[in-house]
Amino acid sequence: MRKPETDEEFRARFIRELDELSAEPRCEICDNWPDDCICPACPRCGSRGDSDCYQEGGLGICGELYGKLTLEQQIAQAERHVSELYRDWEEACLALDWMKSTRVDKKG
Ligand SMILES: [Zn+2]
Numbered sequence: 047m048r049k050p051e052t053d054e055e056f057r058a059r060f061i062r063e064l065d066e067l068s069a070e071p072r073c074e075i076c077d078n079w080p081d082d083c084i085c086p087a088c089p090r091c092g093s094r095g096d097s098d099c100y101q102e103g104g105l106g107i108c109g110e111l112y113g114k115l116t117l118e119q120q121i122a123q124a125e126r127h128v129s130e131l132y133r134d135w136e137e138a139c140l141a142l143d144w145m146k147s148t149r150v151d152k153k154g
């Protein structure tokens with residue numbers, strides 16, 4: 047069963063969705079803005095930061111760079127992963143605070 051969304055959850059989701067919208071033009075691989083993209087040009091198709099180059103090849107997918115992320119790209123991806131975890135953690139804290147705030151003090 048899914049509980050109805052609280053105001054705090056709605057707010058957190060709204061902020062996250064705004065974030066995702068504004069993050070759309072970033073490179074899919076290194077998460078940098080196109081001007082700051084650190085991805086090397088693909089030796090096969092010449093494109094930079096194309097996720098198709100980093101997936102297993104076949105079916106029209108390039109695959110040339112599959113399993114060959116540079117250290118800088120790995121760091122960029124790890125940074126993105128950490129910031130996602132941090133955001134989840136913040137949302138969990140908001141939800142916990144909200145639950146605590148709804149506690150009814152039955153002692154009095
Ligand atoms: Zn990139």
Ligand SMILES: [Zn+2]
Pocket residue numbers: 088089090091092093096098099108109110111
């Ligand atoms: Zn390619």
